[in-house]
Amino acid sequence: MxxxxxxxxxxxxxxxxxxxxxxxxxxxxxxxxxxxxxxxxxxxxxxxxxxxxxxxxxxxxMMKARIDKILQQGAVPEWAFQYTDPNGHPEVRETVAAFMEQYLCQCPIAPDSIAFSAGAAATIEVSTFMLADEGDVVVIPAPAYPMYTNDVGLKSGLQRYDLQTHHHPADHGDLSPLTTAHLDAAWADISGQGQRFKILLLTSPDNPTGCMYSEQQLREIAEWCMAHEVHLVVSEIYGLSLVNIEDGDIRADYTPATVPQSFAQLMAELQSDYLHLWYALSKDFAMSGFRFGIVHSLNESFLKGFGNVNIPQMVSNLAQWVIGELMKDHAFLxxxxxxxxxxxxxxxxxxxxxxxxxxxxxxxxxxxxxxxxxxxxxxxxxxxxxxxxxxxxxxxxxxxxxxxxxxxxxxxxxxxxxxxxxxxxxxxxxxxxxxxxxxxxxxx
Incomplete structure (x- = not known):
């Protein structure tokens, strides 16, 4: 037979x-x-x-010239040839936390609240594996980065739900149109299909629109997520790639009275296990090939588990050392x-x-x-x-x-x-x- x-x-x-x-x-x-x-x-x-x-x-x-000097002038440390903490070498975590604190987040960032993975995609993949179960739903305001589908779905097995907040780009504006009413509608729709709304994923500045979220928007959205036990993740991968909105040729397009801020500031205030931030060096620092992603969270269990899942996707120690040296140079930054x-x-x-x-x-x-x-x-x-x-x-x-x-x-x-x-x-x-x-x- x-x-x-x-x-x-x-x-x-x-x-x-x-x-x-x-x-x-x-x-x-x-x-x-x-x-x-x-x-x-x-x-x-x-x-x-x-x-x-x-x-x-x-x-x-500009970035290549600085890294060339680091490699020419510095001696690679012995630890770069050995195994290290799967969440990142402790000394480099201290340096990166200090960088985030001063330049990106403008609030205290503890070294043990961050972890490194081999690029933004790996950071997304490991994070979503830890935060949701197979078949759970990740809600993303549309339009949104196409590769999120693979990043959350191929290995973690999560479902992408694109939340339509508007139809015509002319109706959008420089701040996101997302409201808690949109989230209520998505919650009802997803629950009605017998699924679980487990993660809300925002990008600020956004891909592809370049819009951002005001402090008040983020506060209302964070409070909604905490009340519904939904993990809110904000990607700030473009956090330092900002347009000068005061330039006279484009000033009229913006609502300058609204000053966006890093989500990390709300995280520090609210101290919730349901709030997380992603960052990477591929965009702001023109280092796509270095594969250096970062997650910041105050959820200790998440970070401990992240290290265990992250072992196959650790950032190479050589890349960690180079990044650490780069981020010590404040005049260059x-x-x-x-x-x-x-x-x-x-x-x-x-x-x-x-x-x-x-x-x-x-x-x-x-x-x-x-x-x-x-x-x-x-x-x-x-x-x-x-x-x-x-x-x-x-x-x-x-x-x-x-x-x-x-x-x-x-x-x-x-x-x-x-x-x-x-x-x-x-x-x-x-x-x-x-x-x-x-x-x-x-x-x-």
Whole structure:
């Protein structure tokens, strides 16, 4: 009698087989294609522009120069060759906690309240494994980072729920529209389906909108989560990548009376096991390849368990040592943060100027590396196919690769994320001229 096979023909597990034939992101294959033919004003003036991957190339030269000096001038310590605490080497945790306290959070951060993992994705994966059970629901205000789906779902087995807070980007503003009424509606919907709303995940500044949360918003949301025993996690991965909202060219887009603050300040005040913060060095410090993520929590049981789950995803000791040395150099940090803000603002203004000329609505960004723009008036049809056709038409006609809104789980068609930090300002200006010409010709 033949034995019925329970695994795919490839021999992979039922979990692994689909991953072998699917892309991690809808734009990933096109990114690798475009990356082989990048624009260069001298060598390749007809080349492509990859405005879809969230890397801060504007700051890589400055960061590289500083790390080169650390490696040239410093002696790697003996502990870097040995096993260390799975939550991070104690001395480096002290240094990173001091950095967070002074620059990111502006409130006391105890070294034993933070832990390191190998990048933001690993930090998300380990955290969600600890905070929720398989099948539980992670609620995320839409639009939101596409890869959250994999980060919370592939190994932890959690379900992503995209909470629609608005439809038109023009209705959004520079602060998040999320309210506790939205959370009440999500709670009722999820409970009605027999599921458990276990985690609320916010990003501030947000990906893709660049909006932030006011102190009052965070307070109301935190109190709602604590009352409902829902874990509230705020990612501040773009916390130091801020736009100068006082710049005269963009000041009118903002509500400057509202000054956002780090979620860590509320955590320090409320002292709850249900409040957590994520950070990483990939965006603010242009160090995607160093794979350095951080979680801050006052939940001692969570941190102890995090270390046990985190062992396969520990940050290498060499990377920890380099980061520790970098964060001791306060003069460099202050110079770097100021330079980053100036460059981000310059590139952001260039994008906004082009969008205004095209009369394309956008969400005013307080920070991050993006602009969330609504090109829906250029759709030939208001549908998934219409969005796909416009996206591909932009790519093939201009060489500009954007990220379509579908991956962000936003319901409106024709909205795209523009990453403005993947190339120098002079190159970005060329891309924007191509984009303007494309849409102006389409409108005529």
């Amino acid at each position: 033949a034995i019925e096979k329970s695994t795919p023909a490839s021999g992979l597990s039922r979990r692994g087989a689909p991953l072998a034939v699917s892309a991690a992101r809808v734009d990933m294959d096109l990114f690798f294609e475009a990356a082989q033919n990048l624009y260069d004003p001298e060598e390749n003036p007809e080349g492509y522009f990859t405005l879809n991957v969230a890397e801060n190339a504007l700051m890589i030269p 202050e110079r770097y943060i100021a330079t980053n803000k100036a460059r981000l603002t310059g590139s952001y203004k260039a994008v906004v100027k082009a969008l205004r000329e095209l009369e394309v609505p956008y969400v005013p960004s307080r920070g991050s590396l993006f602009v969330w723009a609504d090109f829906s008036k250029y759709l030939k049809e208001d549908s998934e196919k219409g969005k796909e056709d416009l996206w591909m038409d932009i790519y093939h006609s201009t060489g500009i690769l954007l990220t379509p809104g579908a991956g962000f789980q936003h319901k409106k068609y024709g909205v795209f994320r523009i990453v403005y930090t993947t190339l120098p300002l002079s190159h970005l200006e060329v891309a924007l001229e191509r984009l303007k010409t494309f849409f102006q010709d389409r409108a005529s």
